[in-house]
Amino acid sequence: MRLADMFERVVGPGSPIRLRAYDGSTAGDPDSDVTLVVRSPVALNYLAQSPGGLGLTRAYVSGHIDIEGDFSTALRAMADLVVKSGVSVGTGDLVRIAANLGWVKFVNRVPPPPQEVRRSKLSYLGLRHSRRRDAQAIHHHYxxxxAFYEMVLGSSMTYTCGVYPYQGATLExxxxxxxxxxxxxxGLAEGMRLLDVGCGWGGMVMHAAREHRVKALGVTLSKEQAEWAQKRIAQEGLGDLAEVRHMDYRELPxxxxDCISSIGLTExxxxxxxxxxxxxxxxxxxxxxxxxxxxxxxPRNDLPPIQPNGVINRYVFPDGELLGPGWLQTRMNDAGFEIRHQENLREHYALTLRDWAANLERNWDAAVREVGExxxxxxxxxxxxCVxxxxxxxxxxxxxxxxxxxxxxxxxxLRPSFEPPAG
Structure with a gap:
């Protein structure tokens, strides 16, 4: 049985995604704008070891599965296929794949790509969210x-959700x-002291110093971020007001x-x-x-935690945790804060991510040279x-x-307004 025939058994006829396999077989809509390419049997090994998202991720990251066509369109089509059709790979499907590939090759274990963080690599550093382990988790991602981040984030070097003042506004x-x-x-005003925890490359620190003449200190666990930020602060002549330190906010004496900003740290x-x-x-x-x-x-407070062994934790944010807004607001209130305002900006983050994705595609060859494919x-x-x-x-x-x-x-x-002043 050809791999394409097995694909049609799993997803059903009339798939909007075209498949082309290493055995020369094809399936799906021949006129589709996107093609899923299975380049080698190793892709099937990954799926056998970890059916679902983790196996697909390993196969894609290692280059044994590829996408031809617009990546966003392909990912959306595959997500729609799973949601609408309830597509899954069952035991019977795996048996048929094994019979086609050969049992010995099928059960041969393939190590995960080197980009994957295994739990054992973090556990020896201590308990989850210990200072030493947090430092390593931040090091992995940031x-x-x-140079790679500049290609993706653009000139602002800001790795958090933007707020688009109108449709068509630029990322910057x-x-x-x-x-x-x-x-x-x-309420920033000249002469105030601002602490920015998890400050990244110092964007908020420099904005506060440059635009409001605020004495601003940022702290980050990323050594490379701190070095980059301090260099940019000097270049902009803001050294008398702005500073970024490589340290844990918990160690700040x-x-x-007057105010604290925490932009993208709570996760x-x-x-x-x-x-x-x-x-x-x-x-x-x-x-x-x-x-x-x-x-x-x-989106809700009662959702279970993100799986610590899932794709995001293994490849992107080791030990990352997302929580519901109501739960967070209650803990903020319990700590002694009077809650004065809250808002959801999720549409803005989708737009921000679209711009980052466009930057990455535009700089793809340079990005691969910088960090590897x-x-x-x-x-x-x-x-x-994430879009x-x-x-x-x-x-x-x-x-x-x-x-x-x-x-x-x-x-x-009495009536605070957070809209920008006219003109």
């Missing part, structure tokens, strides 16, 4: 290559508008900040550590100080998959504004 406009929105929510904290996280930030604020917490969330494939799959996640409301992006009350006074205007 110390890939500053969206990131500037996001920093402006955060600044207005925090000082307090009395790395872990459910058990969230109460302590909010308590630590509360302690670092002066009375009347504000916290803006910006993070990816689950396997890592570039991980990023292509991750970014495009679908935000568009389909599988994940959301929430900003929550809290105030550390000064007695009964929250020091907030």
């Amino acid at each position: 110390d890939v290559s500053n 406009q969206a990131q500037f508008h996001k920093y402006g929105l955060v600044s207005r929510k925090l 000082d307090a009395g900040y 790395h904290i872990g459910r058990r550590q969230v109460p302590g996280y909010f308590a630590a930030l509360h302690a670092k604020l002066r009375p009347g100080g504000r916290l803006l917490n910006h993070c990816i969330t689950r 396997g890592t570039a494939r991980v990023w292509r799959l991750y970014i495009v998959g 679908l996640g935000f568009e389909l409301n599988a994940v959301q992006l929430h900003q929550m504004l809290g105030v550390k009350p000064d007695g009964a006074d929250a020091r907030m205007p």
Whole structure:
């Protein structure tokens, strides 16, 4: 039996996706804009070892499965096929594949691609979200290559959701508008002290210093991010106001900040550590100080945790955890914050990811030269998959504004407006 015949048994006739296999067989719509190419029997080994998303990811990252045509269109078509048709590979299908391939080859175990983080590689560093283990998890994702990140993120070097002021706005406009929105929510004004935890390449720190003359300190667990940020701060002549340190926010000794921004850090904290996280930030604020917490969330509070051995944790965010917005807001409130505003920006993150995906495709050859094809494939799959996640409301992006009350006074205007000033 040819591989294409088995494909049709699994997905049914009339698949919108065309398949071409290493044995020369084809299936699906011959006029489809996208083709799934199975390049070698190793792809089947991966599927046998880990049926479903993990096996497909391993096969794609290692180059044994490929996509011809627009990657976003292909991923959406495959997602629709699974959702609408309930496509799955059952035991009987695996038996037929094994009979076709040969049992010895079929059961031959193939090691995962080197881009995959195995749990055993992290467990020796300590318990989940211990400081040493967190540092390694951040290193895996954020110390890939500053040059690679510049290709994907563009000139803003901002690796968080932008806020698009209008349809058709550029990525750079969206990131500037996001920093402006955060600044207005925090009420930044000249002379204030800002702490930005998980500051990335220092975008918020530099924006606060340049646009508002705020004394801004950023901290990150990524050594490469800190070095890049400090160099850019010097180039922009902001050294008297802005600083980025390579350190854990939990080790920062000082307090009395007027405001704190946390943009994309909470996803790395872990459910058990969230109460302590909010308590630590509360302690670092002066009375009347504000916290803006910006993070990816689950669409509901009662959803089970993301599987620690799933694709995202193995390839993208080791030890990452996403939580529901209501759950997070309650823990923020329990830490002593008065919640003053929250909003969901998930459509904006879908647009941001689309722009990152376009940047990656435009710079694909250079990206492969910089980090290798396997890592570039991980990023292509991750970014495009996340576009679908935000568009389909599988994940959301929430900003929550809290105030550390000064007695009964929250020091907030009666009718706060977070819209940019006219003109």
